[in-house]
Each structure stands twice: as structure tokens, then as C-alpha cells.
Amino acid sequence: MARLGRALARRLGRGRRVRERLPTEVDGECVFCRIVDGRGEASRVAESDGAVAFLDLQPVTPGHVLVVPKAHAAHLADVDDADGAAVWSLARRVAQGLRDVGLADGVNLLLADGAVAWQTVWHVHLHVIPRRRGDGLRLLAAWTRPGRASLDGTADRIRAVLG
Secondary structure (H helix, E strand, O other), rough: OOHHHHHHHHOOOOOOOOOOOOOOOOOOEEHHHHHOOOOOOOOEEEOOOOEEEEOOOOOOOOOEEEEEHHHHHOOOOOOOHHHHHHHHHHHHHHHHHHHHOOOOOOEEEEEOOOOHOOOOOOOOOOOEEEOOOOOOOOOOOOOOOOOOHHHHHHHHHHHHHHO
């Protein structure tokens, strides 16, 4: 999570804030699986049949929540449809709760899938990041504008593997 935290801090415009290095495993077990089954410490905010939501230990904004499937899945492609739906549904509820309690005027959702995408805990987790005007959080990116032919070519390649 530390690498994700530093990368998020840089990418989201908070370069001076450095996250502490936290364990991704405890005694060889996934730290999020331990939270799911009640053996790991967490400030839980909600739970459903297929997912658990708890506060991030090092939030980028107050009320930053992680939503994880109860079944272990290292990557997004490993999550079955029912568990994916459970994560999404719980994240939607949490986002509304953040608004209702006054912690958010808006919400960003972030799911890092793979090391290059800043994933450091190998259990799928969806960040629900509360947003307020002036919170200082920014996404710095080199947005591009490819032509239609390039977009269509990319779409063709993706469709070919999806069937």
C-alpha cells in the first residue's frame, strides 16, 4: 500500500504527503482476508453478503473507504460477477452515506489492478474517496485526443478478444 500511497499522492497532487509502509500480509495471510473474517483490525463502515467496507488507514481525504469482496481475488479478472456486483453495490451505498453524513459533495472511485496501476495489496479493493470543493486532490494526467480511426482500431482489437 505504501507504493500506491506515494503514487496516488504524486498523481493526485499531494506530493508532500508520504504514506507509511504498511504490511500487505500478516503471517503469510492477506491483510484484507484477515479483516473480512474478523481477525484483522479495521474500522468497518458497512457489510453485505459479498463485500466489506472499512476506512483506509491512510486516507487521501477524510472518510476514504475501501470496499473489498469477501472472497479473495488478487485481480479484477479473478472476481466473479456476483462478488463484483456486491462490491459495486456496497460502494454505491457507502458513497451515499459519505454524502449524507457531510463528508462528501462528490466521490471518486479508484480500483488499482496490477502493480503498474499502483496495486500493492493483492486482494481486489475499490477506493471510495470522498470529495469536497477545495480538498486539494487532483488527478494529473497527460490526456490525449486520438483520431476516430485510432479509436476504432483499438475498439476492434478489444472486441476481437472479448468475443
